[in-house]
Amino acid sequence: MCGIVGLFLKKDELRPRLGDLLTDMLITMTDRGPDSAGIAIYGSETGGLKITVQSDTPDQDFAGLDTALAAALGAEVSMRVLSTHAVLALPAEHEAAAVAELEARGLRIMSVGTSMEIFKEVGLPKDVAERFGIRGMGGSHGIGHTRMATESAVTTLGAHPFSTAGDQCLVHNGSLSNHNDMRRKLAKKGVYTKTENDTEVGAAYISSRIAEGASLGEALEGTLKDLDGFFTFVTGTRDGFGVVRDPIACKPAVMAETDDYVAFGSEYRAFANLPGIDTARIWEPEPATVYFWER
Template sequence: MLASMLCVMTDRGPDSAGFAVYGAGAKDKVKLSLRAAAGYDFSALAAGLSIPADGLPPLAVRSTHAIIEVPAAREADVRAFLAARHPEVAVVGTGARMEIFKEVGLPATVADTFGLAKMSGTHGIGHTRMATESAVTTAGAHPFSTGADQCLVHNGSLSNHNQLRRQLKREGITFETENDSEVAAGYLTWRLKQGATLGEALEAGLKDLDGFYTFVVGTENGFGVLRDPVACKPAVMAETDQYVAFGSEYRALVDLPGIEKARVFEPEPATVYFWERAQ
C-alpha cells in the first residue's frame, strides 16, 4: 500500500524518495539503518563489529543500505566504531523497530530497489521529494531521523531553519544536511529530550517554526500529523477500522482497500493528530 501511494505522487517529487517501516524488533536490541556507496561490503563491516558475548550482529543488506542489529547497551560503541573506522558509512536512523531507506530517483525505482512492497510492519511513512531547499542528494531525501524510532517527512518550507540549526547545534543536536526538514526533525528531538511529549513538541513548533508546512512524524508506537496555522499545503486523511492513511492529495489514497467506506477528512490547521498501533 505504501509503495503504491508513493508511486502515485511521482509528479509531486521526482528527485528522490524514501520511507521508514516499523517492523518487528528484539528485546534490548537496536537497529541501525546504514547507507553507503553502491557495491559497499557491509558483511565485512559487520564482521568487524563482532561482539564476543553476542557473535556477529544480524545484518540485512538492501542495495546501498543495510540494517544491522546490535545490543542497545552497545549502540554508542558501535556508532563510535563506525565514525572512526568507517566514515564512509552514514547512519540514517536508529531504533528498536524503525528501518529507513532513501535514495535519489523516481519513487517507483526507489521502492523496487529496496523491495518496499515485500516489507511488513505496523506502520510506515514515505515521501517523494522535489528539491527546493537543498541539492538533489540521497542525504537530502526524506525521512529525516534525529532520534530513536523517530522520523519526520515535511511538505513545505521553513524560513527560520538556519537560525534554529545554529541554536540546536549548541544544544547538542547534529545535522548531516542543509535541508530545512532535518532542522524540524532535530527540533522535535530536542523538545522530546527536554521531557515533552510528541504532541507537546509539535504544539511548541507552532510558535518556534516559522513557515508553511505539513509534518508527518513517525514513532515506535504510531504517527502524528501537524499542519501550520494557515494550512498552506494540501493534506487529506482516511480512517477506517483497519488503518489510518495520510496523503498530500486524495489520489494517493484512492487505491487503498475499503477507501469508499473510509472517513475521509482534511486535517485542521494548527491541530495535532496522533494514532497509536494496537499493543
C-alpha cells in the same frame, strides 16, 4: 512541491501488507517530486537495536561489515543487505560505539531504533521501492516522501525521511524560514544536524522536545510556536504517528480513517488502493491543529 504519505495500522491483520500499501501510495505521488524518495517502516523488533546505514559502494563497504563490527564491539552482530543499505542488528547497549565505528568507516546512518528502518535514495519512488523490496516489508506503521529539491542538493542525505533520534522520523512538505536560527538554538542544547535540509531541523526540534519529556502531541504543538514558514509535517515514533500543518496550511493534505487504519496523503488519489477507502471518513486536516495516534 513534494508528496507525503503515511499509514498507521490499527489492526495487526494488515501488518504484512504495510510495505505494499505504502509503496502504492508513494508511487501515486511521483509527479509531486521525482528526484528522490524514501520510506520509514516500523516493523518487527529483534529485542535489540537496528542501525540502517547507506553506502555509495556497498559491495566494498558491506563485505564483512558485520564480522568487523562484532569484533570491534565484542558483541553479536547480524546484517541484512538491501541494495545500497544495510540493516545491522546488535545489542542496544552498544549503540554509541557502533555508530562511532560505522561513521568512522564513512557509512551514512539512515536510522537507529528498535523497530524503525529508513530506506531512501535518489530516483523515482517506483525504482527506490523496488531496489529495497519495500513491498515485501510488514509492520505497524510507516511514512514516505517523494521530493522536489528546492533548498538543497539532490542527494541521498537530502532525501526524506529524516531521523535525529531513535525510532523517530519526519517528512515535510513546505519550507522553514527560521531553520538556521533554530539550528543554532538546537546546537546549544547539544543537538546537531548533518545536512542543509530544513526538514532535518524540524526533525531535530521534535526529537529534542520529546527527549526533554514532551509527548508527541506536545512536541508537534511546539512547532506551531517555534518554527516559522509553511509546513506540513508527518512524523513517526516507535508507537505513534502524527500530523500538523502550519496556521496558513497552503500545502495540500488529506486524511482518511477507518476501523483498520489512519492514512495521510498530499492528495486523495494516494488512497485509491487502500482497503475500505470507499467507506472511510475523509477530511482535510485543519490548520494549526495537531493530530496523532498511538498504539
